[in-house]
Amino acid sequence: MTNQRIVFRLIRSCAGAIVFVLFVATAYAQSSVEKSETTQQTKKQEDELALARAAVAKPGEKPDKPETGRIIGRYSVQSSLEVGYRFENTRGNRDSFLSQVNVRDGLRVLEYSLDSRAIDGRGMLYDSLRSEVNNAGGDQSQNFSLRMEKARAYRFDSHVRRFNYFRTPGPNFARDIRNSDLRQQIADYNLRLFPQRAVRFNLGYGRSSAKGRYSPDISLSNDFFQLLGTTRWESNDYRIGMDATYGGWNFSASALHRRFKDDPSVVSKSFVDPGFLNPTDLATLTSLSRLVPIRSHATVVSGSLQGNIGDRVHVVVRGLHDEEFSRGIYTQSYLGNTTTANQRSTQTFDADSATKRPSDLVDAAISFDLNEHFTLNNSFRYSSFRIQGDMRTNQTTVNQTGTNPPGTPSISRTFGDRLTGLTSFWNTLDLGMNFGKKFSANLGWRAMQREVELLGIVTTTNSPAFTPSLRSKDEAESIDTHAFVGGFRVRPTNRTSFIFDVEHGTNNNAFIRINPLEFTRLRVRTQIQATDQLSFVGAFTSIDRVNPTPQVQNEADTRTYTASVDWNPHARVWVNAGYDHQNLFTTANLRYFLGSGASRVEVLGRLLAYGRMNSVFTNARFALTNRLDFLMVYYYIKDLGAPSATTGTSDTVLALPLRRHNPEARLSYRFNNHFTGNVSYRHFSYNERDLSVLDYRSNITTVSARINF
Numbered sequence: 001m002t003n004q005r006i007v008f009r010l011i012r013s014c015a016g017a018i019v020f021v022l023f024v025a026t027a028y029a030q031s032s033v034e035k036s037e038t039t040q041q042t043k044k045q046e047d048e049l050a051l052a053r054a055a056v057a058k059p060g061e062k063p064d065k066p067e068t069g070r071i072i073g074r075y076s077v078q079s080s081l082e083v084g085y086r087f088e089n090t091r092g093n094r095d096s097f098l099s100q101v102n103v104r105d106g107l108r109v110l111e112y113s114l115d116s117r118a119i120d121g122r123g124m125l126y127d128s129l130r131s132e133v134n135n136a137g138g139d140q141s142q143n144f145s146l147r148m149e150k151a152r153a154y155r156f157d158s159h160v161r162r163f164n165y166f167r168t169p170g171p172n173f174a175r176d177i178r179n180s181d182l183r184q185q186i187a188d189y190n191l192r193l194f195p196q197r198a199v200r201f202n203l204g205y206g207r208s209s210a211k212g213r214y215s216p217d218i219s220l221s222n223d224f225f226q227l228l229g230t231t232r233w234e235s236n237d238y239r240i241g242m243d244a245t246y247g248g249w250n251f252s253a254s255a256l257h258r259r260f261k262d263d264p265s266v267v268s269k270s271f272v273d274p275g276f277l278n279p280t281d282l283a284t285l286t287s288l289s290r291l292v293p294i295r296s297h298a299t300v301v302s303g304s305l306q307g308n309i310g311d312r313v314h315v316v317v318r319g320l321h322d323e324e325f326s327r328g329i330y331t332q333s334y335l336g337n338t339t340t341a342n343q344r345s346t347q348t349f350d351a352d353s354a355t356k357r358p359s360d361l362v363d364a365a366i367s368f369d370l371n372e373h374f375t376l377n378n379s380f381r382y383s384s385f386r387i388q389g390d391m392r393t394n395q396t397t398v399n400q401t402g403t404n405p406p407g408t409p410s411i412s413r414t415f416g417d418r419l420t421g422l423t424s425f426w427n428t429l430d431l432g433m434n435f436g437k438k439f440s441a442n443l444g445w446r447a448m449q450r451e452v453e454l455l456g457i458v459t460t461t462n463s464p465a466f467t468p469s470l471r472s473k474d475e476a477e478s479i480d481t482h483a484f485v486g487g488f489r490v491r492p493t494n495r496t497s498f499i500f501d502v503e504h505g506t507n508n509n510a511f512i513r514i515n516p517l518e519f520t521r522l523r524v525r526t527q528i529q530a531t532d533q534l535s536f537v538g539a540f541t542s543i544d545r546v547n548p549t550p551q552v553q554n555e556a557d558t559r560t561y562t563a564s565v566d567w568n569p570h571a572r573v574w575v576n577a578g579y580d581h582q583n584l585f586t587t588a589n590l591r592y593f594l595g596s597g598a599s600r601v602e603v604l605g606r607l608l609a610y611g612r613m614n615s616v617f618t619n620a621r622f623a624l625t626n627r628l629d630f631l632m633v634y635y636y637i638k639d640l641g642a643p644s645a646t647t648g649t650s651d652t653v654l655a656l657p658l659r660r661h662n663p664e665a666r667l668s669y670r671f672n673n674h675f676t677g678n679v680s681y682r683h684f685s686y687n688e689r690d691l692s693v694l695d696y697r698s699n700i701t702t703v704s705a706r707i708n709f
Helices: 003-023 044-055 094-100
Strands: 070-072 075-092 106-118 128-136 141-150 154-167 180-193 199-214 217-220 223-246 249-262 265-268 284-291 294-309 313-337 343-369 374-401 410-435 439-462 469-472 475-493 496-507 517-529 534-546 555-570 573-594 601-623 628-639 652-654 658-670 675-688 696-708
Touching: 075 094, 075 675, 094 154, 094 675, 094 696, 106 696, 217 284, 217 313, 223 284, 410 475
Parallel strands: 601 652
Antiparallel strands: 070 075, 075 106, 075 696, 106 128, 128 141, 141 154, 154 180, 180 199, 199 223, 217 223, 223 249, 223 265, 249 294, 265 284, 284 313, 294 313, 313 343, 343 374, 374 410, 410 439, 439 469, 439 475, 475 496, 496 517, 517 534, 534 555, 555 573, 573 601, 601 628, 628 658, 658 675, 675 696
């Protein structure tokens, strides 16, 4: 084969891979029995090794022929394609099924892969190429990837993901008036030049976009009305950077520029809407239109250095600065009836706002090796975030009763500017101990200081006198928190390990509120390798958080237990099974009012939320014959909801008792080394104890053929 023909065939193969990555439509990324490896697929590395040996065989040798793959010039190439058809049948609430699973009938490209590698490690166009596509054709999500690299020249990576979001919350959430059906795509392309050299350059481009319908709501005249909307947003990222190594030190610098735009459009339903909370009252919505275009751009620059000072001191420093500017315009007009008898209301509202968000982040860490067993570590973080914005609103309302002339327009105007500032300092000092593979431990202390600043001035004017009303409320707070961190790892034998770590103290992760939480988090994990074929893993996690603020008295407790076993006696049998239990409880004080006017009553109560979930899972593969594999996946989830404990008359209990049952099975028959047939079945069963209207049963059967070439 001439070099020209070899190059042509390689370019054609690469072009085919790129077409798959860039233009094939949707795919399904949920982990399922369809993605479980068969016995034949577990031998893929052996096939690649046999292919490489065949390529470099000396004259006169008769190496074993690999089961799949081929030699093209100086490259060994393996590829596969699996195409199938889904048959889906759902009984019960189909919207609930689509919100959670979103699998439909149709033809699918379940998997495509191309792996091409230079035999001697150096190729003409590339040294290695890997392309993958999974479940393309209309499922909930999809992934496409392509990697090409040539030593000391370049490495190119691309990853494209597409998602279909269908959300109908149902009557138990958002009163079934907030739903969406969106299509989103995320793409990343990265080129690294001279990857093995002392100075390396990085170029990148990323794009995210989404479009589709969604249903927001609006509150007018003490009622809620559902609206119909469409949205289309996109962001484009442009990246450039450089990495360098000199004298044992690593340096990096990068910059990113992002441009974002969002163009949502909202209208009312095509008929007079009587409202949701009280359809029999006089408040109705006849028409509404809303435009809210948003534009923003941001620039992020960052840099880092890492290296050693002598043999014992290790240093890492990173810094980042982000500058973002956004502007939004809000225009709305509506026509409807108020709660007053026979009174029509017309309103126009427009607003304009601009926001600037600068932020800075600095991380620094230094470690000092006291001796071969002890290391002193200190890490520091500084972060600063500012939101500087101003806004203007103008609202005009005209009411008309019966056939009377329209009333005098009521005009309200607002001008204001605000500043939200957050500055925090973190420092963690710990001592690490390492005595080989048998024992290691650490003890440390974390301190944090946060400073929050809220500044703002708002001026409101109302007709007819347009008397200004000035509201200004400035706040500034500072708070310190401390926490102990520690843990150890023990390996009493080469087949057994035990890990324990704990953290106790106070922290404050809220964005602007000052509410230090008292918390204790501990984790225990053990792993036992009983034999080369049998292993066990167990873990326990406990998290307790308490907000000591008297008015809130929020408490949140989490307990998680996990146990699993992995058994792989030989290539023909593999079983992985486990059990998870999660117990979540949170409570907080509630204060709200019932009624209005003289009959207004204050109610004090508690919010109690429970999650008591048990789940069992099993993954298994059995080679029934040399050609026939049986694969199984099983998931069972049951949430017990709230316990039967007595609650107060003003308490509100949140829980979602349910059962979810998901058995899956697949038969895979290898007719020969190049062709495999598959039949898979998946069942989804969803049952809510207190709201059976959302229950569904779904059966999905997929028939596919896999070709290896």
